[in-house]
Amino acid sequence: MTSPFRISAYQVAEWGQMTMCDAERRLLANALLDISNEWFVLVSESCIPIFDFNTTYEYFQNSSQSFVMVFDDPGPYGRGRYNYNMTPEVELEQWRKGSQWFEVDRDLGIEIIRDTRYYPKFKEFCRPHCYVDEHYFPTMLTIEAPQSLANRSVTWVDWSRGGAHPATFGRGDITEEFLRRVQTGRTCLYNNQNSTTCFLFARKFAPSALQPLLVLAPTVLGYG
Structure with missing residues (x-):
């Protein structure tokens, strides 16, 4: 289908x-x-930014490579x-x-x-x-x-639940702990240096996630 x-x-x-x-x-x-x-980012309607605009802008501006998962x-x-x-x-x-x-x-x-x-x-x-x-x-x-x-994407997804599509997160999934884990839960290379800032966006988020995201965005995500 x-x-x-x-x-x-x-x-x-x-x-x-x-x-x-x-x-x-x-x-x-x-x-x-x-x-x-100068930079072009493809995201979907179920994506959210997980950092403020300045952080995202500087990440792209200072990177020596583009972020395409390969x-x-x-x-x-x-x-x-x-x-x-x-x-x-x-x-x-x-x-x-x-x-x-x-x-x-x-x-x-x-x-x-x-x-x-x-x-x-x-x-x-x-x-x-x-x-x-x-x-x-x-x-x-x-x-x-x-x-x-860079051979990696800056959009976080969770494939751990199995199936043809990544996990979708709703109201009950949105906590400060969850968002912090998405922000810094992995290590990657950024300009050939180890970094815990690997992702700038995350997906997939259901409409029911909007309200708790709005509540946590100012303190956790740095905007709103």
């Missing part, structure tokens, strides 16, 4: 289809028209989705997987929207159950600009 959402009155994007990547490319293309925009999954949900018709543009050892929730700078944003080399291959040969939005950008950017990638 697909979950379509409208980008405009005439264009529909569907989960797992190339139309998802088309929508993301259109969003980037429009944002790039404003020359004052990893090589040798199993059936990674390399198992590869189609050998992707050669010679994409070889099996170049095939990557990642989250669609990314942050890129202008250079990578331009790289994404101007691509005509990899797009036709992914459109034709990465079809359900390939889930092109999990592979196209991670693979293409790894080939073209690997040094520009």
